[in-house]
Amino acid sequence: MQIDAVKCIGCGQCRPYCTMDAIDFTRSVKGNKVHCTVDEEECVDCGICYRSGVCPTDALFQPLHDWPRSVRGTFSNPLAEHKETRVPGRGTEEMKTNDITGRYKQGYAGMAAEMGRPGTGARMRDAEKVFKALAQLGVEFETNNPLTGLLLNKQTGEMNPEVLNEKVLSAIIEMLIPLDKVNAVLETLDKVATEIDTVFSVDLVSKVALDDTVPTAEIMKKNGKWFSYNGKTNVGLGHLRVKGGIAQ
Ligand code: SF4
Ligand code: SF4
Incomplete structure (x- = not known):
């Protein structure tokens, strides 16, 4: 999962939904805006923050990942389909x-x-x-x-x-x-x-x-x-x- 830094207003509403505590506040380079970022190393691409629908500015988005990163989503997002079992x-x-x-x-x-x-x-x-x-x-x-x-x-x-x-x-x-x-x-x-x-x-x-x-x-x-x-x-x-x- 990623957050569009331009759209994000740093309200923090998505943070409690993160299963891995992977969303944190950060300050923009110029220091005049606080927004949130996702620690992609800890994020499991479960999509829960996105599906919760809490983001008021539509800043959360799920990029399409190649192998092997794609494994995270297929094991963590219940709506994703496994290539091996098709379920x-x-x-x-x-x-x-x-x-x-x-x-x-x-x-x-x-x-x-x-x-x-x-x-x-x-x-x-x-x-x-x-x-x-x-x-x-x-x-x-x-x-x-x-x-x-x-x-x-x-x-x-x-x-x-x-x-x-x-x-x-x-x-x-x-x-x-x-x-x-x-x-x-x-x-x-x-x-x-x-x-x-x-x-x-x-x-x-x-x-x-x-x-x-x-x-x-x-x-x-x-x-x-x-x-x-x-x-x-x-x-x-x-x-x-x-x-x-x-x-x-
Ligand atoms: S996709 Fe899941 S793990 Fe990643 S930031 Fe959202 S809730 Fe957290
Ligand atoms: S809910 Fe949306 S606007 Fe608020 S911190 Fe999360 S990504 Fe940013």
Whole structure:
């Protein structure tokens, strides 16, 4: 995002909308006018300041960026489309609708590390550190996830070096793991969390077992880790698969 210094009257109304605290006051060269500028190194091109519509002089504008800067907008602006998946957003919808799609079957867990959430943003170089740590455990990264699309090597977790300095509002690493690997993955995430300059939250998805327990919740309880149950109903998404009267 950029601000037209001629149009900007320095009212500051756009500043509270910035998710990255990237908008600041500055004085013009002659010193007789205060206007705002965007720290483009910290700006993630989320477009929230622009879409808020608060600017009284129409001074905010979003330039079209080339690769690799373009990555910021596609991961941070929910209205932008990813070239890899052709869908907006940061992860795959089906993770939220597992009980309908059956993507993660009994005995497996879907797991995600939501980089940059809540509220800090994340550099791709930190996402790569997490990718590399997880790759050593042989996890299967989700092919249809836009962040996976930036990997050069799924076996090592190496990302395209051109994007490493890019900062995004959030980016989600998604993977499929057998339930007996959940502990090892959690331990690895605990360790790598101390090596990165951002935060992430972890999602764990599993089908409810036949005895009505949630296998991933049982694992978290056994480890003494804090978690909250989360349910989400997305009407109209997914395809119900039924075999012998049982949703698969
Ligand atoms: S596009 Fe987003 S990060 Fe950039 S200045 Fe606007 S609100 Fe801040
Ligand atoms: S709202 Fe518009 S005029 Fe006011 S500081 Fe922001 S860019 Fe400048």
